Amino acid sequence: MESENSCSTQKQKLEVSDILSKSVMVYLRNLNFIIFTFLTSLPLFCIMVYFEIYLQEILVETFNIFNLSYGHLPLYDIDLISRFNKDYFLKLIFVGFIYMVPLYVSEFVSAAVTVDLASKLHSREKKMTLKEMFETPFDLSRLRASFVTSIYVLFLTTTHQLGLLWIVLNYHVFLKGTSFYVLLAVICSMAFAKVLRMYLEGSAMWNMSLVISVLEGIYGVDALAVSAYFSRGNHRRGLFLMLIFFAWGHLVRLSCYHIGGYEQGNAIFVQVGLSCMVNQLKWVACMIYFHDCKERKLEKKTDEESGKDVKNGP
Template identity: 30%
Template sequence: MKIQENLEFIDVLKRAEKLLYSNINFILFLFLCSLPLFCFLIFFELSLQTTILVASEYFSQKVKFWGYYYNVPQDHALLKNLVSLLLQTFLFYLFPYSLLDLLTTTTIVSASSLVYRCEEEPLRLSQLVQRTIEICRNRIGGCLITSLYILLMSTSVFFGFFFAATNYLYIISLIGLGDHTYRYYISIEEDVVIDTTTPTPMLLTNGNVFEDLNPSRILFGSVMAMFHGAIFIVLLAKFSKWSAGWNMGLVVSVLEEEEEDGQGIYGTDALALSSYYGRGHEKPGLWVMLVFLLFVLAMRIPCLCLKCSESSSGNGVLYTSFYVGLICVGNVIKWVASVVLYHDCRTRVLEKKGDVEIGSKAKAFAT
């Protein structure tokens, strides 16, 4: 494909779409290789939804009771269930999901590059399968090492998200705390009680608590919400930018090889080479990752709100299957777009390098 002066996000998507529609065998092959990941993701997403709902229920209880009672109710059964679900989801993510995702990604990248570079008639399905298996067989070890580096770095970013969320919940809980050392109640009527020892008196009527919030407390809560919201936005932008480079590094591990021994490039070398290729052209990759990340979140939020994993009618499973299918389609488009970006950036670098070498030789000849 012809190289443009400045490749924008829309141009990347157009090229990816053109590549997908260029060969019907290519689409069929991508569908078949994404099928195992699709089937496992349905099970994994239901497990993830249950984990998030249980965690939300547990932490909402903590936030609800912090600052209002001496003895916070301890739901040990809920906590035990939460820990079990967290461990189960982590193990599912670490081994079956990561391995299936790596195999699917390697296959998509290999096939996309073959179709992208093919200047002859469209490849037949048997040719596509044979050449893709040959590339994956020689590169899967290096891709595994690169993916472990990426997993380590992405996990550190997720810890940043988790720390920010936990810190915000803790600060919000502190806003309602008062001096509980000497708390007493004055009874006014039979079913009305006023707590006079808190910084802002609380009126309890028939078991309901109404708190007259201090304006300074509301202002402090708003400032904390804006502060942690800014942290989330910055982390999201950085994660999208870094993810674009990490994805390019994985593409490098699949498609690049050393000139001397023909071995693949992987690990830190692949990530460094991807940074070199993408220097000055980070914006399209950032938008590809940001749009895909927001798309995945938008697909999951309705299912979390409707509690699809708890639906007994089966509609939750159907909707989960529907949005998992959309996520798999988006995953294919993301990796095809990453291959387009890789070839475009690599060609630019090689052409610039060739122009510099030609200029150096011409200057040496002239002198």
């Protein structure tokens, strides 16, 4: 009997492929949901187009600065510093401002609305009309409180991204021209892989905390704590789930960068359109991932309590 129960519980567990397929099915079964997410993500799309143009210009300028012949390290450093002009730093600050204020706020609002509606569609069999989707009440006080959680998520995300950037810059600026190049390249690669793994595992947990804030009404540090509790034993799934979206986003961006997308408006529009589409899918996947992790924990807690009752029974 116990083996039958464990088998039935095992069937309920979702792997990464199951989460992705369920996320896609939420869209395929609801054409109105596709239209709804498209309309609600238009502000994000417009801001992201503006952001990507400036970001790719920065990437091109940075590549030109670092694309030097490597001689002696001190001379290289002096030449390198001279290439960073005032316009470059102002543009860098401007890109950082766009990322941390208008882009992040618009992405947060889009994510919160998508998660809330996707959860309702996921939990009910009846389809909703487009009119019902727009008329569905959304608690604005919960949205404001969820923004507190998003600030924590932004801080944690940015610090890990800066850590990855710091490793890359150290490699290119200080280490690439040294005599121990191969050894240092291996060390930097290992450090980068370690921080990237921490970032991806953390992203799954941080995104879940935002889902918890939107759906459960738990905010800030409490949401992060609940997310950490539900994520125990699920880090591998979260890692691979976030790796898929991370790889997709950077593959699309680098492809656009490679063809000079910032100079060709059509390429940028295609890149941002694909990024917005997958970004919405990511939040639906995070919602399903949260529900599955929550169900696993509740089932485990129920099994433990049942075991205690049997142990303490007559």
